[in-house]
Amino acid sequence: MRRFLLRSGLFVVLVLVLVLVTAPYWVTAVGVPRQLKVFPGMELGLNLQPPLHLYDRDGLEITGFLNTDQLGTSIYQVNLFGWLPLSEVVIDVVPLIQVYPGGQSIGVLLSSDGLLINQVGGVVGLDGKEYFPAKEAGIQPGDILVSIEGHNLRRPEQVSELVNALAVERQSLEVVVRRQNRTLTCEVVPVKTLRPDVLGRNMAAYYLGIYVENPAAGVGTMSFYHEETGRFGALGHTITDSLGRPIRITSGSIVEASIDSIRLGSKGSPGEKIGFFHGAQDAMGSIDSNSNFGIFGQFNGSFKHPVFTKPVPVAFAHQVREGPAEIYTVLSGNRIERFTVEIVKVSNQAKPSDKGMIIQVTDEFLLRETGGIIQGMSGSPILQNGMLVGAITHVFVNDPTRGYGSFAEWMVYEAGLANELPAKQSVS
Secondary structure (H helix, E strand, O other): OHHHHHHHHHHHHHHHHHHHHHHHHHHHHOOOOOEEEEOOOOOOOOOOOOOEEEEOOOOOEOOOOOOOOOOEEEEEEEEEOOOEEEEEEEEEEOOOOEEEEOOOEEEEEOEOOOEEEEEEOOEEOOOOOEEOHHHHOOOOOOOEEEEEOOEEOOOOHHHHHHHHHHOOOOOOEEEEEEEOOEEEEEEEOOEEEEEEOOOOOEEEEEEOOEEEEOOEEEEEEEEEEOOOOOEEEEOOOOOEOOOOOEOOOOEOEEEEEEEEEEEOOEOOEOOEEEEEEOOHHHEEEEEEEEEOOEEEEEEOOOOOOOOOOOOEEEOOHHHOOOEEEEEEEEOOEOOEEEEEEEEEEEOOOOOOOOOOEEEEEOOHHHHHHHOOOOEOOOOOEEEEOOEEEEEEEEEEOOEEEEEEEEEHHHHHHHOOOOOOOOOOOEOO
16 A cells, blocks of 8 residues: 555656646647737736636736736746646737838849949969959958949949950959948959850950849838838848848848839749839938848838828737738839738747748739739738738749738847847848
8 A cells, every 4th residue: 555655646746747847838839828028008818727827926816917007027927726836928018119011112222332242253264273363352252342443333244344354454453342331442363264155165354253243132012111210121031142142231222113014923933023213312211131031221201101191000929810911012103002811820939030921812903913922022011900910021932822921020120129129130
């Protein structure tokens, strides 16, 4: 009998230890969050069911709504049977953030002047040896190529034309690049090599050992604008170079874009907005961050939205629900239109991460005109229940009616609109 009681007691102890060790995980599994952010005065009840009970720091059981009147952090205890502590719930009452939803088509310029240096590589000279002229001069990938021998650069083809015209008489060329906020002057010695022309004939030409890209990244969509600070967010995803690497933007800008036509999307072939935009002299704003959640920066001048006369609240990630929603974007000219979508899946994210939700286009007109989500629609704001909940990021290539969206909460953190920021995802 004593042995049986000893074994029974040991079993109970082991069960209790197992419950305590795994408690935080299965408490979360039954729908009890570990941390929540709420607005002041927002009604919040956790609706715990017996045998789970909720207590405040003074040991008083909470049976109704939690107190969210005061800004700050409160910690509550989840107990089993009212006496066995399982986990804590942290409630942060934070200021309400309100922004104007976007929807405007924008052109993205990675640099106000010059060309983006994508790669720095080698050149095989006439002697068969490999040389690295740009690298040896101190030029790095991500630099902006501003000028060669005083000639400002706007188009990639200018580089080859200038180098071959000037290198005949000069042993080295003065190359000006911009790196972050610094302007650097480098002396680069061009290397003569043989390269096949369009007819396959080997022709002698001079090279600097750099690969450049046009600073225009294309057409996208504005996501939101914050009136008090002038901050904006757009695109909803990182801008990358031709090799898929995030680009470090040092002096980028956004300009107004106009949509001329739409290339219809289909399975395996995403559609595209086709439009044009002006140069840097007509910049609407400057870009200072290129992150996993889009581009962010400072808007110039006043912001007017044809649909929203007042800003709307930014939803927390935990407030987004599966169900009907709406997006705002441009299909023709500069006219922002509203279209219906369905949020079909919401990821449970407690910290910043992209692909927070999956949306499906349900608007018959939008499906007929575009086939669903198309290139250039990235950044289009997603609203639900009068709140900004996210922005479109990517389309499903095999199903253009569906795509991913990022949570608006993470985007406003990246824009610097919250007092306490999580670890930023910025690559700039």
